[in-house]
Amino acid sequence: xxxxxxxxxxxxxxxxxxxxxxxxxxxxxxxxxxxxxxxxxxxxxxxxxxxxxxxxxxxxxxxxxxxxxxxxxxxxxxxxxxxxxxxxxxxxxxxxxxxxxxxxxxxxxxxxxxxxxxxxxxxxxxxxxxxxxxxxxxxxxxxxxxxxxxx
Amino acid sequence: xxxxxxxxxxxxxxxxxxxxxxxxxxxxxxxxxxxxxxxxxxxxxxxxxxxxxxxxxxxxxxxxxxxxxxxxxxxxxxxxxxxxxxxxxxxxxxxxxxxxxxxxxxxxxxxxxxxxxxxxxxxxxxxxxxxxxxxxxxxxxxxx
Numbered sequence: 001x002x003x004x005x006x007x008x009x010x011x012x013x014x015x016x017x018x019x020x021x022x023x024x025x026x027x028x029x030x031x032x033x034x035x036x037x038x039x040x041x042x043x044x045x046x047x048x049x050x051x052x053x054x055x056x057x058x059x060x061x062x063x064x065x066x067x068x069x070x071x072x073x074x075x076x077x078x079x080x081x082x083x084x085x086x087x088x089x090x091x092x093x094x095x096x097x098x099x100x101x102x103x104x105x106x107x108x109x110x111x112x113x114x115x116x117x118x119x120x121x122x123x124x125x126x127x128x129x130x131x132x133x134x135x136x137x138x139x140x141x142x143x144x145x146x147x148x149x150x151x
Numbered sequence: 152x153x154x155x156x157x158x159x160x161x162x163x164x165x166x167x168x169x170x171x172x173x174x175x176x177x178x179x180x181x182x183x184x185x186x187x188x189x190x191x192x193x194x195x196x197x198x199x200x201x202x203x204x205x206x207x208x209x210x211x212x213x214x215x216x217x218x219x220x221x222x223x224x225x226x227x228x229x230x231x232x233x234x235x236x237x238x239x240x241x242x243x244x245x246x247x248x249x250x251x252x253x254x255x256x257x258x259x260x261x262x263x264x265x266x267x268x269x270x271x272x273x274x275x276x277x278x279x280x281x282x283x284x285x286x287x288x289x290x291x292x293x294x295x
Contacts, residue, residue, distance in 0.1 A: 010223075012250060016223060029224040033226045126278060130262065131270050
């Protein structure tokens, strides 16, 4: 079971496909869950600890807006942990939680810099593209090692 | 939340099926004998509870129609004050728009999963590229 970084990091479709084909998606939701259930965060809903901006500095310089660093403090460790990555381009829905364009660029850049198997596909717009999208992702996931956890 | 270290997770189950309704999924979950909380929503169900129980129940629901039931984890539990619109004065909760956009393209993905085994990539049809603004401008002007 490989750990797959997905972009967009909160995607239902990608998260589901990765799990469906027997791997572990590294998605934003798990990190958010860890954050909001950690005892000791003083002031929800801010959910930022003094450690977060420092963590973000590992991925983005100090002059980069705090929002990017804050987001990278969550996304960056996911990329570090990844054993493979699936990046979906042209997502019409890169807004809302995924709405920071600079973070998105940096996320994709860091995922591309890492020496791991990577698949880049475009978001499907038609049924034909949908078939190809699922086929490419499935073949990519099937090509990754799928042994059970040794722990 | 209890004071014990229970690994509680929430999963969103989205149903895009002609044969399974969100209410069927909810009934299936109610039938299970595990200790979980569920919330029915317009697109499916949210299941909260200990990780093992949630994963067991979600697997059962997925088995109802594997290619048409989609699952993802959610960070916040249902009804969390920081996200629930009841306590935020209405409006869609953060994250809803993204989910709604993806739910709209689930029929494409479901059909692709149905046909995954028989799909032959060599028969792939090239989709037309997006039209360039200059070409679009030419078309508009030519019709005037």
